[in-house]
Amino acid sequence: MKSIVILISGRGSNMEAILDAGLPLNISAVISNRPDAGGLATAARHGVPTCVVDHKAHATRDAFDAALAESIDAFAPDYIVLAGFMRVLTEGFVKRYPRRIVNIHPSLLPAFPGLHTHRQALATGVKIHGATVHLVTPTLDHGPIIIQAAVPVLTDDDEVALAQRVLTQEHCIYPQALRWLAEGRVRFTADDVVEIAGINVSSYLGEQQLLVPKE
Ligand code: GRF
Numbered sequence: 379m380k381s382i383v384i385l386i387s388g389r390g391s392n393m394e395a396i397l398d399a400g401l402p403l404n405i406s407a408v409i410s411n412r413p414d415a416g417g418l419a420t421a422a423r424h425g426v427p428t429c430v431v432d433h434k435a436h437a438t439r440d441a442f443d444a445a446l447a448e449s450i451d452a453f454a455p456d457y458i459v460l461a462g463f464m465r466v467l468t469e470g471f472v473k474r475y476p477r478r479i480v481n482i483h484p485s486l487l488p489a490f491p492g493l494h495t496h497r498q499a500l501a502t503g504v505k506i507h508g509a510t511v512h513l514v515t516p517t518l519d520h521g522p523i524i525i526q527a528a529v530p531v532l533t534d535d536d537e538v539a540l541a542q543r544v545l546t547q548e549h550c551i552y553p554q555a556l557r558w559l560a561e562g563r564v565r566f567t568a569d570d571v572v573e574i575a576g577i578n579v580s581s582y583l584g585e586q587q588l589l590v591p592k593e
Contacts, residue, residue, distance in 0.1 A: 380456040380560050384408045384426075385446075385463040390417020391545065392461040392482055392552050397424045399553035403560045406453035409446070411465050433465055443471040457559060460514065461552070469516040477522075477566070479514035480559070482552050484544050486510060486526055491519035496540045499531060505591070507531050507540060509548045511555040513572075522572045524555040524564060530591075 381404035384393050393408060394417070408421035411433045418428045431449050436442035442465070450458060460481040472479060485495040487510040490502075499507040508528040515521040527547035531540060558564050563575040 379404055380562075381406045381453070382457045382459045382556070383450050383453050383455040384421075384459045384461050386410050386415055386417040386421075386461050387412050387464040388415050388417060388462050390415065390420050390462065392548055393417050394420050394424075395549035396459065396461065396553055396556060397421070397426065399557070401553060401557055401560055403556060406455055409449055411442075411446070411463070417462075439466075439468050440470070443468045447471060447474060457556075459556065466518060467514070472514055472516045477513050480524070480555065481512055481514050481519070481521075482548055483510050483512065483519050484541070484548065485519075486528060487512060487519060487523065494537075496537045496544065499540065500535065500537065505531050507544060509544050509551060511551055522566060522570050524558065524572050524574075525551045527551045 379402060383406050384396065386393050386408060387410060390408075397405060405426050407427045407429060408417065410418050410428070410430050413430045413432055418430070421428045429449055431442070431446045433442045436445055456478065458475055458479045460479065467479075483491070483495070485491070485499065486506070486508040489504070490498045496507070506528050508526055510526045511524045513521045513524065527550065529543045529547055558574050563577075565573045565575055567573060
C-alpha cells in the first residue's frame with residue numbers, strides 16, 4: 379500500500395476528510411508548521427502520529443524546507459499531501475519530490491492563484507468558482523490538474539458563504555484524487571496533462587449537466 383504524509387497549517391478540515399475517507403493508503407504522519415494548528419489534535423484523535431516543524435524556528439526558507447524534508451523523509455512517504463499548508467515551498471524542495479507533492483487550491487486553476495481566492499472571485503464577477511487538486515511544481519499554485527469541482531457564485535454571496543460552498547466540494551475531491559493516486563491510476567500525457575485510467579470526463583459529467591443559469 380502507498381503511504382502519505384499530510385502537511386497542514388490550520389484547522390485541517392481537508393485533512394480530516396482524508397482521514398475519514400477510508401482510503402487504501404497508509405497515513406504515516408501529519409506535520410504542521412504551526413504548533414497551534416487545530417488539525418494536530420484532530421489527527422491525534424484519529425491515531426495518526428503528528429509532529430511540528432515550526433517555520434519561526436528557522437531563519438530562512440531554505441533552512442525551514444531542509445528541516446521539513448528531514449521530518450518527511452523519516453516516514454519515507456510515496457506522496458506529500460498539502461492540506462491547507464500555508465507556506466510557499468522552495469524550488470529545491472519541490473524538485474526533491476517530482477510529481478509526489480499534491481495540493482488543494484480553492485479556485486478553478488489557473489484562475490486565482492495565491493491568497494484570498496474567494497475575494498478575487500467575487501471582485502472579478504465570475505459566475506462559476508471552485509477548487510482544484512493538482513500536483514505541485516515550483517510555480518505557485520500550478521501543476522498537473524488531477525480533479526476540479528465547480529460551484530455557482532450566487533448574487534448575495536460573501537466570502538464566507540462562497541468559501542463554505544467551495545470547502546464542501548474540497549472535502550469530496552481531495553479524497554477522490556488521493557484514491558486515484560493510491561490505485562496507481564494517475565497517468566501523464568507527453569504534455570504533462572493528467573489522465574485517470576478508466577475515467578473520462580463523460581463518466582462523471584452527464585450530457586445535460588452544463589452549468590448554465592436559467593431564468
Ligand atoms: C482550504 O480552503 C484549502 O483549499 C486552502 O486553505 C483551506 C484550508 O482549510 N488551501 P482546512 O485547513 O483544510 O480546513
